[in-house]
Amino acid sequence: MSLRSPLGRVLGTGAARDGVRHWWLQRLTSIALVPLTVWFVVSLLVLPSFGYGTLVAWMRQSSTALLLILLVLVAAWHSQLGVRVVVEDYVHSAGTRTLALVMVLFTHVLLATAGVFAVLKVAFGGAP
Amino acid sequence: MPTRPLSPHLSVYRMSRYTLATSIANRFTGMALSVGLLLLVYWLLAVAGGMQSYARAVRVLATPLAQLVYAALIVACCYHLVAGLRHLVWDTGHWLERAQSQKSAWLVVAASFVLILIIAYRLWFAGAHAP
Numbered sequence: 001m002s003l004r005s006p007l008g009r010v011l012g013t014g015a016a017r018d019g020v021r022h023w024w025l026q027r028l029t030s031i032a033l034v035p036l037t038v039w040f041v042v043s044l045l046v047l048p049s050f051g052y053g054t055l056v057a058w059m060r061q062s063s064t065a066l067l068l069i070l071l072v073l074v075a076a077w078h079s080q081l082g083v084r085v086v087v088e089d090y091v092h093s094a095g096t097r098t099l100a101l102v103m104v105l106f107t108h109v110l111l112a113t114a115g116v117f118a119v120l121k122v123a124f125g126g127a128p
Numbered sequence: 129m130p131t132r133p134l135s136p137h138l139s140v141y142r143m144s145r146y147t148l149a150t151s152i153a154n155r156f157t158g159m160a161l162s163v164g165l166l167l168l169v170y171w172l173l174a175v176a177g178g179m180q181s182y183a184r185a186v187r188v189l190a191t192p193l194a195q196l197v198y199a200a201l202i203v204a205c206c207y208h209l210v211a212g213l214r215h216l217v218w219d220t221g222h223w224l225e226r227a228q229s230q231k232s233a234w235l236v237v238a239a240s241f242v243l244i245l246i247i248a249y250r251l252w253f254a255g256a257h258a259p
Contacts (some may be wrong), residue, residue, distance in 0.1 A: 025214065027219060030215075031149075032214075034209065037209060037211075041247065045250045051194075052175070052179050057174065067253070068172070072168070072172070072176075075165050076165060079158075079161065079162040082158045082159075083159070083162055086155065114172075115167050115168065115173075117176070118172035118175065119172060120174045121176040122176050
């Protein structure tokens, strides 16, 4: 006799009430990061210099700004999912673990927001 | 150690197995790239802050220590990318047999090494641009 409720079996979200969401999001973000990372590395390698003027001109192109924003957002998301698992694996005390997970989430949201803000600021010509 | 029975831990695995080494390396490089994300955002904010803010950041970003960090990040990025692709193949149910996963472990190391060499060649021999 199974002690699982019929509703629980249908929803299939398990004890953590989250199902395969974490696993699936980690896969989706990793697939998205393949072209984004390759684009970013190749772009940096073909830039004529890392001087201020060159970088601003590069970041003001719409395609660069768009892809940089996507890179920052998806990388932060993927990183948060990954660091979360490491914290869950190695921090054993429940209180410290919860605190660490909240800090990890907040840090990543802050990084993503700051990155997007910086790209938009340059792209819309705020920088002199 | 408690006297109650414990589930098998690190000591039961053969640490020299490259399948194990590649798995740990994937997690380790992932953590390194999280630090790289911090550096990326710092760099973007420095550019957004204007010419003087970027000049100040470059003084930090061009130190030998920072160069060492970039080298580590390039290695981590290449490895994590290739090892991640191997995970995606596993997710489709392929290459899961022991012999196949040992073979793909070597493939991952070889492929990431080739990527690292290409980037290093471009950076130090063909590119020659200073940060």
